[in-house]
Amino acid sequence: MVRFENVFMRYDGGPVILRDVSFELEPGSFHFLTGGSGAGKSTLLRLMYLGARPVSGRVHLFDRDISKIRRSERPAMRRRVGVVFQDFRLIPHLSALDNVALPLRIAGTREALIREHVPELLAWVGLSGHLDALPATLSGGQQQRIAIARAVIGRPSLLLADEPTGNVDDRIAIRLLYLFEELNKMGTTVLIATHNESLVRRFDHPRLHLEGARLTRATVRGATVSAPAGAAARPG
Amino acid sequence: MWGRNDLALGRDPSTRFLPGLLAVLVYLAVLAAIGGLTALGFVEDWDRRLSGTMTVQIPPVVGAQAEASRETAGERRDAVLRLLRVTPGIADARPLSGADAAALLEPWLGPELVGTLPMPILVDVRLSPGQPLDRDALAERLENAAPGTTLDDHARWLAEAQAIGRSIAATGLVVIVLVSLAAVLAVVFAVRTGLGVHRDEIEILHLIGAPDRFIAAQFQRHTGRLALVGAVIGAVLAAATLAALQWTAARAASGTGPAGLASLLSSIEFGLRDWIALVALPVGAALIATVTARASVLVALARLP
Ligand SMILES: Nc1ncnc2c1ncn2[C@@H]1O[C@H](COP(=O)(O)OP(=O)(O)O)[C@@H](O)[C@H]1O
Numbered sequence A: 001m002v003r004f005e006n007v008f009m010r011y012d013g014g015p016v017i018l019r020d021v022s023f024e025l026e027p028g029s030f031h032f033l034t035g036g037s038g039a040g041k042s043t044l045l046r047l048m049y050l051g052a053r054p055v056s057g058r059v060h061l062f063d064r065d066i067s068k069i070r071r072s073e074r075p076a077m078r079r080r081v082g083v084v085f086q087d088f089r090l091i092p093h094l095s096a097l098d099n100v101a102l103p104l105r106i107a108g109t110r111e112a113l114i115r116e117h118v119p120e121l122l123a124w125v126g127l128s129g130h131l132d133a134l135p136a137t138l139s140g141g142q143q144q145r146i147a148i149a150r151a152v153i154g155r156p157s158l159l160l161a162d163e164p165t166g167n168v169d170d171r172i173a174i175r176l177l178y179l180f181e182e183l184n185k186m187g188t189t190v191l192i193a194t195h196n197e198s199l200v201r202r203f204d205h206p207r208l209h210l211e212g213a214r215l216t217r218a219t220v221r222g223a224t225v226s227a228p229a230g231a232a233a234r235p236g
Numbered sequence B: 001m002w003g004r005n006d007l008a009l010g011r012d013p014s015t016r017f018l019p020g021l022l023a024v025l026v027y028l029a030v031l032a033a034i035g036g037l038t039a040l041g042f043v044e045d046w047d048r049r050l051s052g053t054m055t056v057q058i059p060p061v062v063g064a065q066a067e068a069s070r071e072t073a074g075e076r077r078d079a080v081l082r083l084l085r086v087t088p089g090i091a092d093a094r095p096l097s098g099a100d101a102a103a104l105l106e107p108w109l110g111p112e113l114v115g116t117l118p119m120p121i122l123v124d125v126r127l128s129p130g131q132p133l134d135r136d137a138l139a140e141r142l143e144n145a146a147p148g149t150t151l152d153d154h155a156r157w158l159a160e161a162q163a164i165g166r167s168i169a170a171t172g173l174v175v176i177v178l179v180s181l182a183a184v185l186a187v188v189f190a191v192r193t194g195l196g197v198h199r200d201e202i203e204i205l206h207l208i209g210a211p212d213r214f215i216a217a218q219f220q221r222h223t224g225r226l227a228l229v230g231a232v233i234g235a236v237l238a239a240a241t242l243a244a245l246q247w248t249a250a251r252a253a254s255g256t257g258p259a260g261l262a263s264l265l266s267s268i269e270f271g272l273r274d275w276i277a278l279v280a281l282p283v284g285a286a287l288i289a290t291v292t293a294r295a296s297v298l299v300a301l302a303r304l305p
């Protein structure tokens, strides 16, 4: 599904953010991505949704080397990836419903189906009363749930969620995690970047941990699985 | 889907000028087109009416022999007619009656003068199509039959009139081309501005998998609609202007004789070609705007990394 091989990443002239990162996400897997603020979690996700290219190394998405994907092929690949952006990236003048409907409209889904499925999903994330609300009139947590609904509405093969529970209380956070698990059970590969340690502990999924620009693979309880000696992952 | 727009382009100040501009451009284009078509229509009309005809003019006999002129004039006319009727390539020769000739000249000379002046005799000649006529030989024999007789095949006049008519039509075409160019430039400018204004939303659309053509469709729909509104307004105003012009000409013509300029104008009929121009130009303008919007979005987006 996703494979990193010796990936180095830095922004123009900046420090190295990912150093020799290698890992693979098996189809149907569910991972957390942890690490302190600035550790490079969002950057790692960005490489996966074709928002950036590595300085060196290879990133494979759906068995394609992303450096060999032509511009014209990108939209179709991106439609298979659902992304919850850390800053939501909602379109400000579109209602909650229209924002969530966007991936379906891009895919050419019939309007009748959109009218059926989108309100259903928005109700599931607790926004049934806000279908016509503009993002700016909603709280951060509500906007975040619109972003989540938009990311999952198209049943993506890969779901990348960047701090998807950063703005909601624990009760809603757990409910949202259940949503991701539902999606995972239907076959979607899930990767959730978070620094919510209690959430990570509550759900029994393996974790990828970023620290010092390096990635380690660990179980929930902190035991290192495939990392350099002594690099046992600890919550960021 | 006609009304859907995920970029909310309708709120852009950058495209608000488009309907007004398109109205002006289409107004000009319609007037230019109808003007050009009318000029072409005259050219074709003159061509149809005058080609294959000639006019032979037998001058009156004046001065010392004026006394005997009536008889001589009849003789001269008969001699010319006899000659014409046996000349190969001539289908028919028919003298204009004195009244016909007077009617032709009256608007220019006035009734008093026409009544008193010695009038030339005019002979209308129809040529047989497909049979060549030796003009020079005929002219020479006419001179022998009735000295001073001239042969006019209207060729020079027709050529000049056609040249003028065609330049008017060509000017109309140039105006239409320039106007189209202006429309294209305006749309390119509006779209470029729009792409800048909506850069963030376009980035989001790209990130969630929208292809360039999805974004282009939004711009093309919005631009095409604005252009169509403006173009229809422009065409309606142009039609109103033409109707007013024709009405004014008709009123003026009712006062003067049949040869006046006003009567020429009022005799112009709004033909099928004019209707086609009136409909095709605004539709064409909206199409040009739509295609230009699409193309400029696709070109601009293709340059993104
Ligand atoms: N677009 C960018 N341009 C330059 N530097 C960036 C950019 N995005 C992130 N960074 C830097 O890269 C580092 C990692 O950022 P990020 O991946 O957002 O970390 P995290 O999501 O783990 O907090 C930070 O130091 C940040 O300042």
Ligand SMILES: [Mg+2]
Pocket (backbone or CB within 6 Å): A041, A042, A043, A086, A162
């Ligand atoms: Mg981040």
